[in-house]
Amino acid sequence: MVKFYQHTSSFEHAWDNVTYAFWLRYPNPFASHVIGCDVLDRSVDPVTGVLRTTRLILKQGVLPRWGRSLIKSPDAYIIEESEVNPKTHTMVTRTKNLNHVRVMQVEETQTFTIHPENPKWTQVKTEARIISELRWGMTGRVESFGINKFMDNSVKARKGMAHILERLRQNAAAAAAASAVAPLEA
Template identity: 30%
Template sequence: MKIWTSEHIFCHPWETVAQASWRKYPNPMNPNVVAIDVLERDVKNGILHSRRLLSSKWVFPGWARKILGSERICFAKENSTVDPTNRIMTLFTQNLTFCHLMSIDERLSYTAHPEDPSKTLLTQEAVVTVRGVPLSSYLEGFLTNTISLNASKGRQAMEWVIGKLNAEVHDLTTTAAKNLHVLTSPPTVQASSLPEC
């Protein structure tokens, strides 16, 4: 078993980061995630609970393909909670593919930064366990390194999505201001178009 942990600070408020998390895929930094399907979603006591199915392409090295099989779409389940009152979003993901050989349990938590509420603290943890195959410790190390690389790409993807969100807000604000100006401006009448008495 190998455990990987990480912390990262986003210089954006929690509400923006939580919203970006829902729109993270697809993105150019993580092209391996090919689909996300919402299986269940409800609100209990003001907390949003969601279950999603994630589909992604995993590219294994040649030696791992001999053990695990060929490259294919892999599936994982994600359970998440969003508590807007306490500004906490938690996502827990477990692999469904190859679960008889390995388990990858990943937990992400987005919280308002305790010292600066205009920022968001991301804490991540992954527990990787490989069993019943040769070189299991080596494979655990490979998977842990892959998770670390993907986490870095995931943070870049979040910044990319936040940039898109900010651009959308800017475009909406600009359009609304133009429309408001048109609606509140007095109509102009050209003298030549007035009927003669």
């Protein structure tokens, strides 16, 4: 059995700002479980201009009491592959865990596009699959736990992005104010 999740959300920020914030989203107060994030590979296709990035993310999860006998360490290594197309204003990210895959595999795809109703906003479509290969009647329990945890974490991820976007807005406002004052001081 497989559990699916799908959600579409919006940020009242331009696509350029949201995709920029995506790269800056760790650390933030809503992602204390993220221990580290490293770029493994990054390239730009010379013909299409598409930026491709592969990152390795280390997260520390929380295990339910019944899951502690199945997984010795709650640390999870996540591979994230992304493509940013500046011409079509589309960013697609795909993530999946590299360890604990027999117990629970989490595969997530996010698509960032210009909002269809307001070109100054960004729409994000999130899709996920939670798959467990456990037997002994545990599959459904593990997948249900996984989908519930994923939904909770999705809310935190949106709050984290909103936090980073607000910080970017504040920094831009401060820089604009500083540049407006600088000529007067000269």
